Amino acid sequence: MKLRGRLLKNASLAEYTSWRVGGPAETIYIPADVNDLAAFLQQLPQDVPLLWLGLGSNVLIRDSGVEGVVIVTQGALHTISQIDSETIRAEAGVACGQLARYTARLALTGIEFMAGIPGTVGGALAMNAGCWGGETWQRVQQVETINRAGQIQRRLASDYQAGYRHVIGPQEEWFIAGYFKLAPGEKTRSLSEIHGLLEKRSASQPTGLPNCGSVFRNPKPDYAARLIEACGLKGMKVGDAIVSEKHANFIINQGKATAADIEMLICKIVDRVFEQHGVRLMTEVCIIGK
Numbered sequence: 001m002k003l004r005g006r007l008l009k010n011a012s013l014a015e016y017t018s019w020r021v022g023g024p025a026e027t028i029y030i031p032a033d034v035n036d037l038a039a040f041l042q043q044l045p046q047d048v049p050l051l052w053l054g055l056g057s058n059v060l061i062r063d064s065g066v067e068g069v070v071i072v073t074q075g076a077l078h079t080i081s082q083i084d085s086e087t088i089r090a091e092a093g094v095a096c097g098q099l100a101r102y103t104a105r106l107a108l109t110g111i112e113f114m115a116g117i118p119g120t121v122g123g124a125l126a127m128n129a130g131c132w133g134g135e136t137w138q139r140v141q142q143v144e145t146i147n148r149a150g151q152i153q154r155r156l157a158s159d160y161q162a163g164y165r166h167v168i169g170p171q172e173e174w175f176i177a178g179y180f181k182l183a184p185g186e187k188t189r190s191l192s193e194i195h196g197l198l199e200k201r202s203a204s205q206p207t208g209l210p211n212c213g214s215v216f217r218n219p220k221p222d223y224a225a226r227l228i229e230a231c232g233l234k235g236m237k238v239g240d241a242i243v244s245e246k247h248a249n250f251i252i253n254q255g256k257a258t259a260a261d262i263e264m265l266i267c268k269i270v271d272r273v274f275e276q277h278g279v280r281l282m283t284e285v286c287i288i289g290k
Helices: 034-042 096-105 112-116 121-127 187-204 224-230 259-277
Strands: 006-012 024-030 050-053 059-061 066-072 080-084 087-091 140-147 152-156 161-163 166-168 173-181 241-243 251-253 286-288
Touching: 034 140, 034 173, 059 259, 080 096, 087 096, 087 121, 096 112, 096 121, 096 187, 112 187, 121 166, 121 173, 224 259, 241 259, 251 259
Parallel strands: 024 066, 050 066, 059 286
Antiparallel strands: 006 024, 080 087, 087 173, 140 152, 140 173, 161 166, 241 251
């Protein structure tokens, strides 16, 4: 089968990450659709490393870049459809906010919180993304996955164990779609809730500036932002990377930050919080590259 997607060689990954940093990828592939993705994987040698990117909002790609192939789903696997009166199928490249608004307009309720997740459905499924008390897998009924051989499978939610910012399931399979079981609601109420959550997010987080979302996991029952702020680290800088004055669990690229700047700042935060509070923060962001 002839491939229909876009194939890029030695291309910078900075434009595919929300921090706007990252070195080159040996190969970037942007599939035309799920069938094209399957065809691409079928002809790919088994030993070639694979990395999947949605909106690139939960990754820090080092300046040296990555080996192998990066598959970009944003703008590619973007189909949403209504399966029945209460079930929605969304492909991996669909933005979480888009999915939340789509379901609200159908007068379905249950995932309004996803409007505040700055990523795609694929990433949300992979890490059980959540905010404002909601988590992705609370509403997942089934998923579709694809493996290295390009074989597509449908699996039940019961095939996975979802916890705080992690999901355990079959290995060497990647999410290409999720089926969300929702409840009947009211369109006006759901859209109003989404609007309110986005206003709250805008008031408390540095939206519109290059960041990855929350950098650290919350060390329950505490909060990473509280610990960082208590150390007086708001405004701390390394190069052009700075801890947000608005929300201490966000790091902003002020324009010319490198991935090395951001990683160094992350390390400094971890060390300072451990010194002052005895808590070793764990990153929520995935650090990738040589």
